[in-house]
Amino acid sequence: QKMIIAAASDLKFALDEIHAEYLKTYPNDQVEVIYGSSGRFSQQIENGAPFDLFFSASMEYPKDLQQKGFAATEPKLYALGRIVIWSRRHDASQMSLNDLMERRYRRVAIASPDHAPYGVRAMEALQAAGIWDEIQPKIVIGENIAHTAQLIEFGAANIGIIALALALNPQLSRHGGYSLIPEDMHQPLEQAYIVTQRAKDNPIAFRFAEFMEQPVAKQIMEQYGFVVN
Amino acid sequence: MLEFNLQHSYPGFDFQTGDVQLPGDGITAVFGPSGCGKTTLIKTLSGLEKAQGWVKLNNQAWQSDKLFLPVHQRRIGMVFQDAALLPHLSVQGNLDYALKRSGFERAQHRAQQDRWIELLNLGNLLNQSVLTLSGGQKQRVGIARALLSNPQILMLDEPMSALDWRTKNELIPLIKDVSKASKLPILLITHSPEEVERLADQVLLLNQGRVEQLESLQQTLSRPDSPLFDEQGAVSVLIGQPGKVSDGLQQIQLGDNTLWVKPLKRANQEPVRIRVLARDVSLALSDPKDLSIVNHMPVKIDELIEQPDHRLLVRLRLDNQQHLFAEITQQSAQRLNLQPGLVIYALIKSVALAE
Amino acid sequence: MLEFNLQHSYPGFDFQTGDVQLPGDGITAVFGPSGCGKTTLIKTLSGLEKAQGWVKLNNQAWQSDKLFLPVHQRRIGMVFQDAALLPHLSVQGNLDYALKRSGFERAQHRAQQDRWIELLNLGNLLNQSVLTLSGGQKQRVGIARALLSNPQILMLDEPMSALDWRTKNELIPLIKDVSKASKLPILLITHSPEEVERLADQVLLLNQGRVEQLESLQQTLSRPDSPLFDEQGAVSVLIGQPGKVSDGLQQIQLGDNTLWVKPLKRANQEPVRIRVLARDVSLALSDPKDLSIVNHMPVKIDELIEQPDHRLLVRLRLDNQQHLFAEITQQSAQRLNLQPGLVIYALIKSVALAE
């Protein structure tokens, strides 16, 4: 039995671990996980992609797919994402969004507000802080949230807004520090998944979906900075 | 037999042959000034340039209203004016290219090749890239390649222009032999009246894209205004029967008269062609003695033809009815009081005769 | 004065000139069989091919141990064996290319160009792409281009091989004039002994990559074994003083003797060169009458030189000490009982003389 999961790239570390756990429980299932941008996966699913489970970084894509008839299940919320201010060079742990206006931060990286869910939330937070327009000249945009983190990691941008999940990643947490952006400054970053229409008869897809509700999985998710309820 | 009627035009150049028939063997010299359309003639005949009109070789249509036989099916041995060697191959490669497509049996290849390699002195060059050949070397490879392709007809575009006289002298009899032995018609483009006189059976005169004249060499040579004569003056070609050799001179029988010439290289019994420049013929009223000139022949004056520059061309008739031109000054003619009908002596230095 | 000593080698071909000195003006014919290194000579002299050794023109070093003057600074008017026209330009474009870099003043360009265009009959071709030119047309453009570049020296690689005799005949005197008028040394590669005899002041004989001989034309022609004679036999070149013209014949004074020749085209008072083929000279023991041959000159036999094929070359001395060759059969010599020292008559048909 085979199954392919398409997952938003912010899930990379958490889902890899959950995947490993899953295989311990169901050693005969063949599960392949592909990470990438939610928008692209959503388009691909609309065009016949052989994905069975789709973990989006947002709620919109799964909803959209369901409306168009590409989902075998209702979109199911599996986590809330959190966004943080992070820098490699500077200690951002005490910073607030308004501090981003400081002159020494020449480049502020966020993910694409056009299509990356984390980018949209970052934009909302900056708007809530009232600096969205002012900060425009300093904004540089990452293709997705992982790329955004890289822009900061390699110093190209001095600072930026990334996913908590990434800030907790050992690769990044070695440097600098992060501060959580208050939840009330943006819409909740609801992340949902669906079983795709093509997998409606694939038991593994449902089995894995169910596994996500298990405490093991939830614990791992929390460990990587996702809010699970 | 090669028959054709072709029209073609380039900007500023209009080419029209009219109906032309060339015999099925023998050498046709194509003669005319630079840019008159000689190369165009063989390009259109061969199909390399697509002209209007029709072409037939030995009653097989090459080109007509309905048909256009592709070049590679026409079996033409072409020597290009600029050699047109295959630049990515060695000399040997070029020769092999021809041999492989020649239809010769494999076993014959070696023999065929060796014959021309030796004659054209290509032995040392076989492995050399054709890009590094000298001008004359290129031309020789081009000639060998065309001959090795086992053609139905040869079209040679100034094949000897870059060759030294020695190679030329050896090549000319061989081309003649090839033509005779294999009944291969040959079109030979040349600027050299000498090549025409030594090789051609007929002459096709081109001028400004038109065929001005197609006639046998004899006919051309009997016209005192022949363009062939422009360079060295008039020439007569006498046909005689070779006889024996004595004291290093070869006897050639012309009717009752005997001509002494340099010994012929290939002395079989076939009639030979003797080329005599009009300016090499002197006239005497009586048979002179004490003179180094060997050949004295009684001739009758047919006609006196005035030429520019106070020269005079005298048409003479031998007793076997062949004619002979002598070019002298008008002053001499007056001095000797030459008149048509007069019987006089034509003096030809034996050494002035060339086969 | 062009002096050089060059070595170069290609795989299988070794080129070594040794020390050579050519005079600062006049025409040097480079003569030798195909592949002997003629093109290599001018390529290495011009710097197109980088050889070992040294070259000096008029005491300016072109190449030495330390120095290698780039080709474009040597001001060479080069006519390439394969024309080497600039393929992306029209005929006019090629000529302009030369003119622009010639150093001629702009105002002169038109006049310079018109002169050669007319002579070389290029008028109709000016706007044609050089890719579509016929063989002879290409060569003519190449010649015009070299002459328009206002060179210090001309190097001509078989410039007339694709030309018809008419163009050739008009070109030869002009090349001579150019050389004289502008004190321009000229290196002329040719296969044609006739071109050498008509044009050259000295002859550089090449064989298998070696300079075999460098000598004046007179010297070459006085050697009965000169390679120049291979084609048409021995040739004498007499220098005489032109006199007046009567009855369409031009008088040429050779010491006490008078030679009658075709009227010269350019009759100024300078001495002229008269080329006489040995085979055009007949000998008589007494001054013959009743003969169309115009020129009878008393001469003394210097030497009898046996030739192959039972021929004999007779070296004659005119009373002004110039020498003249006559080629006769050995049979005739015996018949006339010719011996050195004998005074006899040399008969030369006037029409056999060529300037």
Next chain:
Amino acid sequence: MEFMDFFAITPAELQALWLTFKLAFYTTVILVVFGAPLAWWLAFTESRWESLVSALIALPLVLPPTVLGFYLLIILGPYGWVGGTMEAMGLDHLAFSFTGILIGSVIFSLPFAIQPMREGFASMPRNPIHAAATLGAGPIDRFFTVILPLARGGFFTAIVISFAHTLGEFGVIAMMGGSIPGETKVVSIAIYDYTQGMDYAAAHRLSAILLILSFLILAVFYALNRRFMAPLKL
């Protein structure tokens, strides 16, 4: 073995490498074989449309590969014009398949292959081709024995560029390939995934392997070319 150990390649990576070179190879073969006649036509046609056709052929280059991939995804997918037709005929649609990314790569590298071959044809000397015809060589014979050798510079350029370009192809394949191991997950996707997953060590390692292999192949290409072009240089 030591080499392998040092680079510690995983089976999945090996599969991706194999897939990549297979894709590049097929793409190049298809482009050369089918592109040559088109290049020939473009080089010699007198048609007034030639410039327009040429410009059209260059267009795949102009679209960002991701966007090109996006459009190909739509067209080749089950609801697209091509994919839909194929499904109607009982076949599989082409998105997310090796055939699909092969089509994408061919279209994407088309201009790279056509333009140099066309240039190669246009700059051939004509005379040797004429000579070959008089020596009895028919069109096919001439093509292989004269035209190809004379135009081989253009072919070589077409091959090298198409091959190398396909090795590095990312955008088109990312959009329409879907990263399916063994089918569409080529090395470029794998390396990208490593960089996205911040597994830089793996990214560097796989990049190095790709670069070294490609370098070796290209160096052999160039060396062969040098060898065979030599006689034409003077």
Next chain:
Amino acid sequence: MEFMDFFAITPAELQALWLTFKLAFYTTVILVVFGAPLAWWLAFTESRWESLVSALIALPLVLPPTVLGFYLLIILGPYGWVGGTMEAMGLDHLAFSFTGILIGSVIFSLPFAIQPMREGFASMPRNPIHAAATLGAGPIDRFFTVILPLARGGFFTAIVISFAHTLGEFGVIAMMGGSIPGETKVVSIAIYDYTQGMDYAAAHRLSAILLILSFLILAVFYALNRRFMAPLKL
């Protein structure tokens, strides 16, 4: 005006278009000007290293553009070798700047420019160049009046491919450009953003505009080339 209305282009898109063509133009100019000497060297050197250098030059093609962009980001950023040196000298590092993406584009298209120019040089007939030298043309003069016209097929190919390829460049710029309007946000990024944001109408519209403009420019290129190459065809 009607045309503009129909395509309803936004100022931001206009800016992206302008930036794209500017980038393609500069990239092409730099590649031709600096690539020509390198191409010349490669065409004529007798060096044994030629094959290796050639293979090396082709390598930017082999890396996926996104990966190449990733490495350029590292190198040109402040911790990288180049960016670090620049910062040490008091200059800005190069990520997120027009100069940065220009460098990226130049590196990325290098093989496309070098290989055809090199081929053009290698297949030139030598004789006319020699003739020009004897006519008094020095090296520079010869280059512009003979070599360039004779090798222009190669130059043309280099120009068309480099230009078109840069118009569509996405991966490298996406990785190191940061999408800064007027500085690094080129059309390819803009279209990609539309497709990812599911604004397909905008994506189609902008793609169409890019394609039409590029098509026109390329058609003019080809028509000019046709015109100027004509005398060399026979």
